[in-house]
Amino acid sequence: MDPQAFIRLSIGSLGLRCSGIELNTRKSGIRRLSSTYVCEIRLRGFPVQTSSVPLITSAEVVPDTQNIASSFYLEESDLKALLAPGCFYNPHACLEIAVFSGRKGSHCGVGTKRQQIGIFKMQVGPEWCAGKPLILFNGWIGIGKNKQENGKPGAELHLKVKLDPDPRYVFQFEDITTLSPQIVQLQGSIRQPIFSCKFSKDRVSQIDPLSTYWSDSTDIADLETERRERKGWKVKIHDLSGSAVAAAFITTPFVPSSGCDWVARSNPGAWLIVRPDVCRSESWQPWGKLEAWRERGIRDSICCRFHLLSEAQEGGELLMSEIHINAEKGGEFFIDTEKHLRTVSSAASPIPSPQSSGDFGALSPVVAGFVMSCRVQGEGKRGKPLVQLALRHVTCVEDAAIFMALAAAVDLSIEACKPFRRKIRRGFRNSV
Numbered sequence: 001m002d003p004q005a006f007i008r009l010s011i012g013s014l015g016l017r018c019s020g021i022e023l024n025t026r027k028s029g030i031r032r033l034s035s036t037y038v039c040e041i042r043l044r045g046f047p048v049q050t051s052s053v054p055l056i057t058s059a060e061v062v063p064d065t066q067n068i069a070s071s072f073y074l075e076e077s078d079l080k081a082l083l084a085p086g087c088f089y090n091p092h093a094c095l096e097i098a099v100f101s102g103r104k105g106s107h108c109g110v111g112t113k114r115q116q117i118g119i120f121k122m123q124v125g126p127e128w129c130a131g132k133p134l135i136l137f138n139g140w141i142g143i144g145k146n147k148q149e150n151g152k153p154g155a156e157l158h159l160k161v162k163l164d165p166d167p168r169y170v171f172q173f174e175d176i177t178t179l180s181p182q183i184v185q186l187q188g189s190i191r192q193p194i195f196s197c198k199f200s201k202d203r204v205s206q207i208d209p210l211s212t213y214w215s216d217s218t219d220i221a222d223l224e225t226e227r228r229e230r231k232g233w234k235v236k237i238h239d240l241s242g243s244a245v246a247a248a249f250i251t252t253p254f255v256p257s258s259g260c261d262w263v264a265r266s267n268p269g270a271w272l273i274v275r276p277d278v279c280r281s282e283s284w285q286p287w288g289k290l291e292a293w294r295e296r297g298i299r300d301s302i303c304c305r306f307h308l309l310s311e312a313q314e315g316g317e318l319l320m321s322e323i324h325i326n327a328e329k330g331g332e333f334f335i336d337t338e339k340h341l342r343t344v345s346s347a348a349s350p351i352p353s354p355q356s357s358g359d360f361g362a363l364s365p366v367v368a369g370f371v372m373s374c375r376v377q378g379e380g381k382r383g384k385p386l387v388q389l390a391l392r393h394v395t396c397v398e399d400a401a402i403f404m405a406l407a408a409a410v411d412l413s414i415e416a417c418k419p420f421r422r423k424i425r426r427g428f429r430n431s432v
Contacts, residue, residue, distance in 0.1 A: 001169055001400070002187050003167035003168055003391045004075065004167065004168055004170050004187065005075070005076060006074065006075050006165075006167060006168050007073075007074050008072070008073055008164045008370070009095070009162075010068050010070070010071045010162050011068070011071070011095075011161055012068040012069050012070075012159070012160050013063045013066075013138070013159055013160035014039065014051065014063060014067070014069050015053065015056040015061075015062075015157070015158035015159075016053045016054070016055050016056060016117070016155065016156070017055075017140065017155070017156040017157075017158065018117070018155040036101065036102055037052065037053040037054075037100065037117070038051065038053060038114075039052075039069075039098060039099045039100065040096075040100070041069070041097050042095070042097075042098070043082075045081055046072055051070055056158065062158070068338055071369070073166060073370060082128070083126070093123070094123050095161065096120070097119065097120040097121075097157070098119045099117045099120075100114040100116050100117060102115060116144075117143065117144050117155050118142075118155050118157065119143060119144075120159065122136060122137060128163060131165055132163075133162070133164050133165065134162070135161070135163075136162065137159065138159075138160045140158050141156065141157055141158075142155070143157045166370060166390065166391075167390075168370075168388045168389060168391060169185060169389045169394060169400060171184065171185050171389070171400070172184055172191075172384055173387075173408075173411075174384060175382075176383060176384065177199055177235065177408050177411045178415075179199070180198045181384075182195070182196050182197070183196065183404055193240065194239075194400070195400075195401060195404055197235060197238075197404070198235065198236045198237075199233070199235050200235075201233055202232035202234065228255060228256055229254065230253060230254040230255075230269070231250050231253035233412060234247065234248070234249040235248045235408040235409065235412070236405075237401045237404045237405050237408070239397060244276065245276065245397065246273070246275050246276075246398070246401035246402045246404060246405040247273075247274050247275075247405055248273045248274070248406065248408055248409040249271065249272060249274075250269065250270070250416075251270050251271065251289075252269050252270035254269030254292075254417060262296065262417065262418075262419045263293045264293055264294065265295070265303070267293075268291040268292055268305070269413070270291045270292075271290040271292075271409040271413070272289055273287050273289065273290060273409060287308075288306060288307060288320075288402075289309060290304060290305070290306050290409045290410065291304070291305045291307075292416065293417060295324065299326060299328065300327040301324040302327050302413060302414055303325075304321075304323050304333050304413055306319075306320050306335065308320050320335050321335045325376065326378060327379055327414070328378045328379060330376050330378040332374065332376075333374045333376065333410045334371075334374070335370075335372050335373075338369045369390070370390050371390055371393055372387065372388060372390065372393070372406075373387070373388045374388075374410050376410060376411045376414055379418055385407050385408070385411045387407045389403055
């Protein structure tokens with residue numbers, strides 16, 4: 001299997017040094033900077049990311065060089081778009097980091113305005129396409145227009161901007177998961193078959209819970225007595241020889257919570273992701289657990305929470321990801337230990353290879369980072385899941401297969417979390 005080229009742009013080691021600086025305000029004239037500092041990190045074509053910026057009060061202190069505040073993952077098409085000429089007012093794409101004092105928000109219904117301290121800009125250049133580790137900037141730099149009496153910049157930002165190769169394998173299901181499609185690897189215009197996917201349902205009612213519409217031959221009484229649970233769904237991943245190399249199956253049925261007609265957070269459905277037991281033939285060994293439920297709101301979302309099952313972890317479960325996916329439009333489920341660390345502020349561990357020994361030591365987020373992503377469509381849409389896997393987490397075909405099973409479970413969870421009470425089509429009422 002040949003990977004595709006991706007690069008990881010990381011911004012970290014943030015710190016703000018502004019001792020003795022005072023900024024003007026509208027009414028009081030002068031005040032000291034607030035103790036809260038945040039920055040917006042912008043790159044054309046990507047969502048704005050935000051991060052806190054610690055205040056450095058001692059000249060001898062250097063921010064932690066291993067701390068990563070933000071990351072962007074770029075593929076070849078992204079780099080081409082960034083290097084292409086822009087509009088008249090913005091001809092060159094830049095990495096921008098704008099630093100503010102205070103936080104955006106409101107108090108008693110009155111909006112509170114942040115004050116911009118300064119901005120750091122770095123133009124995107126051809127060196128970004130070299131495909132080699134490269135430190136673009138590392139150190140202090142003056143930002144803003146405020147100057148001290150000695151001529152030195154009034155505010156200085158410390159940061160480290162680095163490029164690292166991040167090759168990935170890219171796979172796609174050739175049809176919707178319920179039709180048991182082939183899974184191909186994408187490499188440019190080449191689509192190479194790697195796996196096959198077998199979906200089945202056991203111990204379920206005669207009415208297909210996945211169907212968007214019922215057939216005209218369905219009796220109206222059957223529609224009213226549809227079983228209020230979805231269980232018995234199973235997906236097996238087979239290699240080209242036909243051997244099952246990974247699987248996912250529902251262990252906790254998807255049922256509506258009390259007083260509502262959807263799967264709620266208080267009682268999520270769950271999948272068990274398994275791999276063949278190397279010690280016992282025709283046996284499966286647990287690898288991960290995926291829970292899913294529906295979050296109601298102006299725009300409903302499906303929340304997917306993934307735990308890694310490992311005897312090396314206390315309690316046997318390690319939370320790796322909790323992602324909300326737009327129920328109507330779909331979205332992306334991903335495992336990224338860097339982003340997870342920034343969210344939960346806890347120690348990270350590596351994703352163990354399905355064929356590894358099970359002795360999983362601590363691994364820094366700088367080494368781990370992106371693990372996998374799976375893009376799925378919303379409810380009722382004929383989506384073909386697109387999966388990306390980091391090269392460093394795949395040592396054999398079986399390693400890729402276990403993530404295909406996880407991706408299939410994520411895709412099927414979108415349908416499993418659909419509301420249970422559905423209106424009867426007008427045609428049925430007229431025929432009664």
